[in-house]
Structures are given as C-alpha cells and as structure tokens.
Amino acid sequence: MTPMKYPIEQTDPPRSPRETLPTMYDLPSENPEEPGLPDEFHALQPELLRLTFQPPNSPPGEIFVGTDMNLYYNVRHPNWYKRPDWFAVVGVPRLYDGTDLRLSYVIWQEGISPLVVVELISPGTENEDLGQTTRQPNQPPTKWEVYERILKVPYYVVFDRYTNQLRVFILNGDRYQAVEFIEPRIWIPTLEVGIGLWQGIYQGIDRLWLRWYDAGGNWIPIPQELEAIAQQQAQIAQQQAQTERQRAESERQRADAAEARLQQIQQRMRELGIDPDTLGEG
Structure with missing residues (x-):
C-alpha cells in the first residue's frame, strides 16, 4: 500500500485520526535500512516471555505483546519509531480493530502505551539501552527518552545476556528510578505477575532466561511444560x-x-x- 502523505491539508471538518493519519498499514513494520535479522537469543528470549506472560487479571483478548516490532510514538513525526525487543500492552484488543494482526504498533491509533518494555543488550546497543546516549541535533529522541518521557512506560527491563545482569527501572514521577534487587526478580502489582531470571533449559539451551512468575513465586509454565506435567x-x-x-x-x-x-x-x-x-x- 502506498504510504499516505503527511500532513494532510483539508478544509473539511476534522476527521478521525484513523482517517487522517498514517496507520499500521501505512507505516513499515521493519526498516529496510537496517538489514539482517535478530540473533538466536533475540528470537528465543522474547518467545519465552510471550509464552509465560499471563496476567490473571487481564483477559487474553485484551493483551497485546510485540516482539521486534516498530513502535510509532509521535503523531507530529509519524516516521519516528523505536523497536523494542519485547513489549506488552494491557487494555487493547489482541487484534487490531478486533480483526487483524498488527504490522506495527501505532500509539496515535491505539491510544495506550506499553506497560512493560524489555530490551536485550547487544554489544552495540548497551549505551542507548541504558540511557547513556544523548539526542543529536535534528534527530529523533533516544530510546530512553521515548520510553521515559514520551510513552511514560511504567516498567523498563534491561537484560544483558553476556553478563547475566538484570536491570529494572520504574517510572517515578517523570523519571526512571533503578530498582535495587535482593534477588533478580520484581513483582508488578498492576499485572499480578512478576519478572525475573530463571536458570533452566529452554529450546535445548541451559542458561539464565528472563521469565514471568505468578503470585506464589512459581515460574509460569509454557505449553510444553504443562503437557509434561499432565x-x-x-x-x-x-x-x-x-x-x-x-x-x-x-x-x-x-x-x-x-x-x-x-x-x-x-x-x-x-x-x-x-x-x-x-x-x-x-
């Protein structure tokens, strides 16, 4: 589909943003200027998070989970986006307009920001993931600025698989505050689930993985584990x-x-x- 031009000049009465602004159908789901695909860990880890993300107080049909998907956040700059390794939104239909799989997540169409964003550190992304880069003139805001100040994501999780270090930042007012762990896990009351580091075998790989757990402190099982339990x-x-x-x-x-x-x-x-x-x- 040919991208819509922006801004749209009109003399008629204002119409719905779904009619006047680019939607997920107009905005690309991947940037052709960034060739290549995620490494294997960046494929497996988000998959494990998706399979174990089961908030008991939210119907599955009102939860959307995105993996390596473009997230468009600024209606005045519709081509600006960030691409979280994993994010979850609660309170939106699982399907776009209740009928279609999303190509991208477009804030001005959805109206709800992610509640949790997870970034998996790569050698070239650590500074940006941890807010240690500054915005350059005439350039989009940094990843940290978008999550903290624009989208105001309540929970920002960063995991470094090379050092097995987990960092969690909670929005306190308008700034992120780092969580000090007793053990590498954190409970999210609004979701009634927690996220932490689990040592175990997933897809044949034995290592530390990010995983969701329930109110009893038990790791939420994936379908294969449920089958084995049965x-x-x-x-x-x-x-x-x-x-x-x-x-x-x-x-x-x-x-x-x-x-x-x-x-x-x-x-x-x-x-x-x-x-x-x-x-x-x-």
Missing part, C-alpha cells in the same frame, strides 16, 4: 490405580485363602463326627 500426573494416577488394583487383588487372595482354610477345618470336623454347623448351640 503426562506426569497421568502416570501417577495410573500407578495409583495399579497399586489399588494390586491391593484389592491381595485382599481377595487372602479372603479366598481364609475361606479355603475354614472349609478344610470344617471338613476335618465332619470326618471326626462333629457337625460344625451346630457348634455354639445350646
């Missing part, structure tokens, strides 16, 4: 049923043996001229 529970139930059958069979065998012994005794008594049926009478 299989384990089925095996336990099967073993318990087998044990119960064996116990019942043992009880039956003991009862049969006791009955056989009683019959032998009664038969011997008859051979001796004693009627076992009359014992205890008189």
Whole structure:
C-alpha cells in the first residue's frame, strides 16, 4: 500500500485520526535500512516471555505483546519509531480493530502505551539501552527518552545476556528510578505477575532466561511444560490405580485363602463326627 502523505491539508471538518493519519498499514513494520535479522537469543528470549506472560487479571483478548516490532510514538513525526525487543500492552484488543494482526504498533491509533518494555543488550546497543546516549541535533529522541518521557512506560527491563545482569527501572514521577534487587526478580502489582531470571533449559539451551512468575513465586509454565506435567500426573494416577488394583487383588487372595482354610477345618470336623454347623448351640 502506498504510504499516505503527511500532513494532510483539508478544509473539511476534522476527521478521525484513523482517517487522517498514517496507520499500521501505512507505516513499515521493519526498516529496510537496517538489514539482517535478530540473533538466536533475540528470537528465543522474547518467545519465552510471550509464552509465560499471563496476567490473571487481564483477559487474553485484551493483551497485546510485540516482539521486534516498530513502535510509532509521535503523531507530529509519524516516521519516528523505536523497536523494542519485547513489549506488552494491557487494555487493547489482541487484534487490531478486533480483526487483524498488527504490522506495527501505532500509539496515535491505539491510544495506550506499553506497560512493560524489555530490551536485550547487544554489544552495540548497551549505551542507548541504558540511557547513556544523548539526542543529536535534528534527530529523533533516544530510546530512553521515548520510553521515559514520551510513552511514560511504567516498567523498563534491561537484560544483558553476556553478563547475566538484570536491570529494572520504574517510572517515578517523570523519571526512571533503578530498582535495587535482593534477588533478580520484581513483582508488578498492576499485572499480578512478576519478572525475573530463571536458570533452566529452554529450546535445548541451559542458561539464565528472563521469565514471568505468578503470585506464589512459581515460574509460569509454557505449553510444553504443562503437557509434561499432565503426562506426569497421568502416570501417577495410573500407578495409583495399579497399586489399588494390586491391593484389592491381595485382599481377595487372602479372603479366598481364609475361606479355603475354614472349609478344610470344617471338613476335618465332619470326618471326626462333629457337625460344625451346630457348634455354639445350646
């Protein structure tokens, strides 16, 4: 689709932003000037976050999760964007207008900023991810400025897989404040889930991963783990049923043996001229 021109001059009464401003259909989902694809970790880690992001107080149909997707944030500069490694928005339809998969996330169309943004540090992005770069003249704002001052993202999470260091910044007023950890995890009350570092195997790789956990402090399982749990529970139930059958069979065998012994005794008594049926009478 041919991009719409901006701004649009009009003499008619103002129309809806969906009619007058670029939408996700007009704005590219990837920048052709940035060739290449994310490395394997940048593919696997967001996937794990997506699979375990299950806020219990938000219906799945009202949650959108974006991975390496262009996020357009300035209606006056519709071509300016940032591309978070992972972000989550609560309170918007899972599908665009309830019907379509998004190509990009366009703030002036959606009306709601991300609640959480996650950046995975690469050797060339550390300074920008941690707000250690400054805006150059006539250039878009830095990533930190966009998340902190423009979108006002409440939780900004930065993970360095090379040092396994987790940093979390919480919006305090209009500035980010770094969280001091007792352990590398943080609870997000508005979501009723938390995010932290988990040591485990995902897609065959054993390392520290970012992962969401529930109110009980338990790591939220992915579908494969749920399947494994279900299989384990089925095996336990099967073993318990087998044990119960064996116990019942043992009880039956003991009862049969006791009955056989009683019959032998009664038969011997008859051979001796004693009627076992009359014992205890008189």
